[in-house]
Amino acid sequence: MSNPDTxxxxxVLRTIRIPKSLERSLKSExxxxxxxxxxxxxxxxxxxxxxxKKAWEFRLVSLHKPILISLLEGLDEETLARIGRExxxxxxxxxxxxWFQDPSPGGLLDALSxxxxxxxxxxxxxxxEEGMYTVVxxxxxxxxxxxxAESAFGEFVKQSFHVEPQVTRGxxxxxxxxxxxxxxxxx
Numbered sequence: 001m002s003n004p005d006t007x008x009x010x011x012v013l014r015t016i017r018i019p020k021s022l023e024r025s026l027k028s029e030x031x032x033x034x035x036x037x038x039x040x041x042x043x044x045x046x047x048x049x050x051x052x053k054k055a056w057e058f059r060l061v062s063l064h065k066p067i068l069i070s071l072l073e074g075l076d077e078e079t080l081a082r083i084g085r086e087x088x089x090x091x092x093x094x095x096x097x098x099w100f101q102d103p104s105p106g107g108l109l110d111a112l113s114x115x116x117x118x119x120x121x122x123x124x125x126x127x128x129e130e131g132m133y134t135v136v137x138x139x140x141x142x143x144x145x146x147x148x149a150e151s152a153f154g155e156f157v158k159q160s161f162h163v164e165p166q167v168t169r170g171x172x173x174x175x176x177x178x179x180x181x182x183x184x185x186x187x
Contacts, residue, residue, distance in 0.1 A: 072144035084151030
């Protein structure tokens with residue numbers, strides 16, 4: 001029986017043709033980052049399959065950060081909270097179902113972790129110990145985004161884990177803490 005972790009680390013030798021200009025770019029970037037062309041190509045391909053392809057299939061939109069912040073600044077707190085509760089939470093569920101075919105609480109946490117892995121504007125860390133979860137969300141999108149995120153995380157936990165979370169909001173960090181009773185989880 002093969003070990004999936006060992007299979008994941010096995011490599012194959014593959015020869016591909018690329019334009020000279022791309023080779024120069026790869027060599028230059030590898031030198032700048034202190035890596036190798038091989039490591040950069042592996043990173044680029046991994047990102048493509050782990051994120052770029054999924055983001056394209058889900059029709060995510062790239063938006064320059066100052067534009068997003070400006071849009072958020074024009075909205076009142078009640079509207080921002082509603083967007084978090086209704087729109088963001090629904091989007092997270094749709095992502096988990098679409099990407100992982102798993103709308104369970106674990107699938108949703110996996111989707112959030114994947115977003116965090118590739119989005120330079122936000123980081124999510126999930127820890128769990130003896131049924132107590134802590135989800136820490138750090139971002140650099142301003143205080144108005146914190147309102148959206150606070151509302152989204154509160155609603156996400158209520159809908160997914162059927163508990164009332166303790167959520168704290170700062171300028172750039174939102175923390176949700178909650179205890180899960182396995183009997184309350186959806187099957």
